[in-house]
Amino acid sequence: MKKLHVLFLFIMMVAVTVVSCDDEPLEGVFSVTGDGSDPSEPDPDSETCQLAFDTFVAAQAAFSSATEANYSQACGAYATAIQATIQLCGDASGTLQATLTSLGDCSTPDPCFQAEINANAALGALNNASSDNEEQLCLAYSAALEAQIEACGDASGNIQATIDALNCGGDCAAAQVATSEAREIFNAVDPLDEDAYTAACADYSMALQTQIAACGDADGSLNAIVLDLGDCSPPEQDGPVQVTIGDVFTNFNTATVSISGSLLSVIATDIDTGDTFTFDIVLQQTGDNVMQNTTLTVGGVVHTASIEATTPFVNNITANDDTTIVGTFSGTFTNPDNEEVLTAGGVINIVY
Template identity: 30%
Template sequence: MKKIGIFLVCALLFTLTSCDNEPLEDDFPENGETSCTVAVAETTQAAINFSVANVDTYTQLCTAYRNALIAQSQICGDDDGSLDLIVSGLGDCSQVVIDDCESATAIVVATQQAFDNATDANFTSFCNAYKTALENQILICGDDNDNIQSIIDSLGDCTQTTLEVEISVVAGGLREFDMVNVVVEGNLLKVTGETSGPNDYMVYFEIAMSETGVDVINPTFELTLISTFFPSTQGFEDFTSNITVNTDGTLTGTFSGTVTNADGGDLSLTSGMINITY
């Protein structure tokens, strides 16, 4: 199901290349984690408002959502380019024909963005908005092979289930990896964390049993969002980690700092937490 959601995002961005693409600002102000959390919350609320846009309110709500995305990028950063892609896809928000397939798909992308960043408090409302947008997309665009319906079915009744989030990090928004698998090979632990939401986010690292200390997971650490990032050692806010507990089926630690992808794009991580029981 996760790959279908990613396909919808990519399809939208591919079909809107004729829209005005306005790049996000490169100079991001240095704001604290609290400011970033507020910016993410405002973006998700703007996305929910946009999900119920009609002919009369489309431009206003689209513009508000677009501005919230830009503000989030300036405050939190957007090193993986995901916010910029959505802004580019929205264009100048002048398209107000709600029964157009591209507009319906744009609203799906908006509500999916909100749902991907949902918290326990707003999970149900964001999920229902995402479902409504998907149902509207089926009515307007059709649904070959029932791919969209499959996503709707996977959302169920939008009741939040209690998940044990064992790995989390703030990277342009809170990323929670609630599906964690630990493979034991001899004296080595191979840890993979994935999200149960409709995306392909993943974190991976290896560590020897009973090993603790600073930066012991760094050589094998990988974070996959839109692309795969690795620890940066360029001398500016370098990636660091600290495993404090590694015994009796429990692995606890923290991580933060800069990671970089194969193209040299940097991403700043904060508040990385590891709290695994296996």
């Protein structure tokens, strides 16, 4: 009856976390034998006691996961199972009765108490684990403790300390640790350091894939991160000129400024496509529509800013000195065939 003795040990552990309420324990006569009579003396080694424990464990699992809608029913079944276990197996320490008392009248759900019950059930299962299921039960206990923190809080930090001290072992646990470490390194890397970013991203992606292989990915959340990381190319940095052309956002990565007397000539280039945005402006001149000779080259076709279109090209320059040009623009450009291309949300932030 090793299993039975472990279950008794589990019940004692439950009592440690039970907070007694002022409610009276459920009262009534619970028939536990076929003819309706009570057993004269509890026998922990009897088959009827073992059956009571099996019912107790099942009722406990249902209670710990009960929702608000079925709480009263699950609580009542759990109370009945506890009472039957007391009558058939005994309760010399009073721990079962303490749990029964804490249930009160089963009218008010107590998520914290349910989480405590679930965590202790998971610990009881772990203490009775075999080599085949020890890792799985260890991880289940860790998850139950995390749920207990969410439901009850952990002001003392003792629950988190228990989680941190767990050594579930196995490939899955090792993979989870490796993923956590790789994630911390990746989150700390400077995206502007392209080599470091690519290396950290690749390590993180590989750790995630190893965790998926070792632990599974039931909700697909880990694979979603892998897909988001993609080929680990560094994220494109904001260019000195950005604008939406039609419905396509374009980032002009670089800009050069040529100076001839007081006239500045700007060429902004999208290095991925070769498209360009160009304009001239007089040094120190700011305000509305001060940009001159503005063109947009897309796919090798030059488009000229149009001030006569239904949506005319407009611009506003707020800073223009010997180091910086800052402003906004939007509106229509036309190609040699007089076809219109609309731009929106143009931003200029050039430092030279």
